[in-house]
Amino acid sequence: MDEQQQQQQEMKVKNSWHRPQIIVVTALIAVGIIIMVAIAVVQHKPLNQKYKYGIVLDAGSSHTSVYIYEWPAEKENNTGMVQQKHSCNVKGKGISSYSGTPHKAGESLKECMDEAKKTIPKHRHQETPVYLGATAGMRLLKMDDNTASEKVLKSVATSLQSYPFSYEGARIISGQEEGAFGWITVNYLSDNFRKASGTVGALDLGGASTQITFVSRQELESPDNSIDFRLYGNDYHLYTHSFLCYGKDQVLKLSLEKQIEPKLDMTDNIILEDPCFHPGYIVNKSFQSVFDSPCVKKINSFLGQQSFIHKGLGDWNKCHEAIKKVFNTTYCRYSRCSFNDIFQPPVEGRFGAFSAYFFVMNFLNLTTFNLEEAKKNLETYCTTSWDTLKQKHPKVKEKYLAEYCFSGTYIITLLEDGYRFTNETWENIDFIKKIGDSEAGWTLGYMLNLTNMIPAEAPDTPLLPYGGYVMLMLILSLLIFVFFILGYIFFRRPSGPTHKEII
Numbered sequence: 001m002d003e004q005q006q007q008q009q010e011m012k013v014k015n016s017w018h019r020p021q022i023i024v025v026t027a028l029i030a031v032g033i034i035i036m037v038a039i040a041v042v043q044h045k046p047l048n049q050k051y052k053y054g055i056v057l058d059a060g061s062s063h064t065s066v067y068i069y070e071w072p073a074e075k076e077n078n079t080g081m082v083q084q085k086h087s088c089n090v091k092g093k094g095i096s097s098y099s100g101t102p103h104k105a106g107e108s109l110k111e112c113m114d115e116a117k118k119t120i121p122k123h124r125h126q127e128t129p130v131y132l133g134a135t136a137g138m139r140l141l142k143m144d145d146n147t148a149s150e151k152v153l154k155s156v157a158t159s160l161q162s163y164p165f166s167y168e169g170a171r172i173i174s175g176q177e178e179g180a181f182g183w184i185t186v187n188y189l190s191d192n193f194r195k196a197s198g199t200v201g202a203l204d205l206g207g208a209s210t211q212i213t214f215v216s217r218q219e220l221e222s223p224d225n226s227i228d229f230r231l232y233g234n235d236y237h238l239y240t241h242s243f244l245c246y247g248k249d250q251v252l253k254l255s256l257e258k259q260i261e262p263k264l265d266m267t268d269n270i271i272l273e274d275p276c277f278h279p280g281y282i283v284n285k286s287f288q289s290v291f292d293s294p295c296v297k298k299i300n301s302f303l304g305q306q307s308f309i310h311k312g313l314g315d316w317n318k319c320h321e322a323i324k325k326v327f328n329t330t331y332c333r334y335s336r337c338s339f340n341d342i343f344q345p346p347v348e349g350r351f352g353a354f355s356a357y358f359f360v361m362n363f364l365n366l367t368t369f370n371l372e373e374a375k376k377n378l379e380t381y382c383t384t385s386w387d388t389l390k391q392k393h394p395k396v397k398e399k400y401l402a403e404y405c406f407s408g409t410y411i412i413t414l415l416e417d418g419y420r421f422t423n424e425t426w427e428n429i430d431f432i433k434k435i436g437d438s439e440a441g442w443t444l445g446y447m448l449n450l451t452n453m454i455p456a457e458a459p460d461t462p463l464l465p466y467g468g469y470v471m472l473m474l475i476l477s478l479l480i481f482v483f484f485i486l487g488y489i490f491f492r493r494p495s496g497p498t499h500k501e502i503i
C-alpha cells in the first residue's frame with residue numbers, strides 16, 4: 001500500500017459517518033420518527049365510526065311518517081352531521097282519523113315501528129330516543145273533541161312505549177314550533193348555520209295547515225309571530241306563522257262550502273259546478289265529507305239530502321277568483337298583513353318550499369317556471385278533460401289526480417295573494433323535497449332541538465380538518481426522513497484535504 005492509499009484509508013476511519021453503528025442509529029431515529037407520526041395519526045383518527053340514532057314520528061293530518069336519523073356518536077355537536085337513514089309511511093290516514101276508534105291509532109304504527117327495530121342496530125335500541133309530534137289534524141280534533149284527541153294520543157303513546165327504544169313523549173306541537181323547526185331543518189341540512197351566506201326561509205304546506213318562516217330585518221309587530229334563536233354563535237330573529245285550516249285539504253273543504261252554501265235552499269239535487277276540477281269530472285260526494293271539520297261552518301240542515309254532485313268545469317280564471325275569496329284581506333291591525341289580519345313583513349331572501357308545495361308543483365312540472373309562465377301552464381292543465389288525464393296518468397291515485405288543478409291554483413294564490421310574493425321574489429322560491437338524503441320538514445329540527453344537538457355557541461373546531469392534519473403529518477415525516485438521508489449522504493463525503501493537497 002503506497003502512502004497515498006494509506007492516508008485515504010486513515011481518513012475513512014476518521015470519518016465517523018462510515019461507522020455502521022452510526023448508520024444503524026440514524027436509520028433507527030428515522031424509523032422512530034415515522035412510527036411516532038403514525039401513532040399520532042392513528043391516535044387522532046376518529047374511532048371506527050359508531051352511530052347513534054333517533055326516531056321522530058310526524059303525525060300529520062293526512063298521514064303519519066316515521067323518520068330514523070343517524071349521526072356519528074362522537075360528533076354530536078358538529079353541525080351537519082345528522083342525516084335521515086330511513087323513512088316509513090304508516091298505512092292509512094292520519095291519527096286524528098281514529099277519533100272514533102282510538103286503539104287503532106296505536107296499532108297503525110306497528111309496521112313502521114317494527115321496521116325501525118330492524119333498521120337500528122340492536123345494541124343501540126335502548127338509548128335511541130323516540131318522539132311523536134302531531135300537527136294540524138290533531139289540533140283540529142282537540143278543538144272539536146278534546147277527550148277523543150287525548151285518547152288518540154294515549155293510544156299512540158302506549159304503542160310507542162311497547163318498543164325497546166327510549167320513549168320521549170307524544171304531543172301536539174304548536175304551529176310556531178312546526179314553522180320554526182322546519183326552518184331549522186332546511187338551514188341545518190344546507191349547512192347555513194356555519195356559513196356566513198345567510199339563511200333560507202321555510203314554506204310548508206300540509207293537509208290541514210301551512211307555515212311560513214323566515215329571517216326578517218323588520219320590526220316584528222306581533223309577538224306571536226316572533227321567535228329568536230341563538231345557534232352556533234349567531235342570533236336569528238325569525239318571523240313565523242302557521243295558518244290552521246289553510247292546508248290544501250281544508251282549503252278544498254272551505255272552497256266547496258263557499259260554493260254549496262248559496263245552494264242549500266234548493267230543493268233539487270245540488271249540482272256543484274266547480275271551476276277548479278276538470279271537464280268531465282263528475283262525482284257524487286257526501287256533505288259529511290265537506291262539513292266534518294271545525295274549519296268549515298257546521299251546517300246542520302241539508303234539506304234531507306246526504307250528497308251533492310261535484311262537477312268539473314276546468315276554468316282556471318274562475319278557479320283563481322274563487323280561491324282568492326278564502327283569503328280575507330279587507331282588514332289589518334298592523335302596518336302590513338298577509339291575510340286574515342295576520343301580521344307579516346315583506347318576504348326576504350330565498351325560500352325552500354316543501355311537502356305539498358313540492359308534490360303538487362313537481363307533478364305539474366311548474367318548479368322551474370316564473371310566476372306568469374306557471375299561471376299560463378296551469379290554465380292549460382286545468383282545461384284538460386278528466387278522461388284524458390286519467391289515460392295519461394293511469395298509475396296516479398285518482399284523488400291526487402283530480403285535485404292537482406285546485407292545489408296548484410291554491411299554491412299560486414297563497415304565495416302571491418296571501419304571502420305577497422311578486423314576479424321578482426317568486427324566483428327566490430325553490431320547490432324541494434329533500435336536501436341530500438334527508439327530507440325537508442319539521443321533524444329533524446324538532447329532534448335536534450330536543451336532543452340539544454344545536455348548541456347556542458359554536459363548538460371549538462380543530463385547527464385543521466382531519467384530512468389536512470393527516471396530510472401535513474405525512475409530508476412532515478417524509479421531509480424529516482429525506483433530510484436524514486441527505487444529511488447522511490452529505491456527511492459521508494470525506495471532509496479532509498482534497499486530492500490535490502494530498503499529492
Ligand SMILES: Nc1nc2c(ncn2[C@@H]2O[C@H](COP(=O)(O)OP(=O)(O)OP(=O)(O)O)[C@@H](O)[C@H]2O)c(=O)[nH]1
Nearest residue numbers: 060061062063135136206207208209247355356359
Ligand atoms: N300528490 C301527492 N300528494 C301527497 C303526497 N303525499 C301527501 N300528499 C298530500 O299532500 C298534502 C300534504 O301532505 P303532508 O305534507 O303529508 O300533510 P300532513 O303533514 O299530513 O298535514 P299537516 O298536519 O297539515 O301538516 C295532503 O293533502 C296529502 O294528502 C304525494 O306523494 N303526492
Ligand SMILES: [Ca+2]
Nearest residue numbers: 060135206355
Ligand atoms: Ca305536515
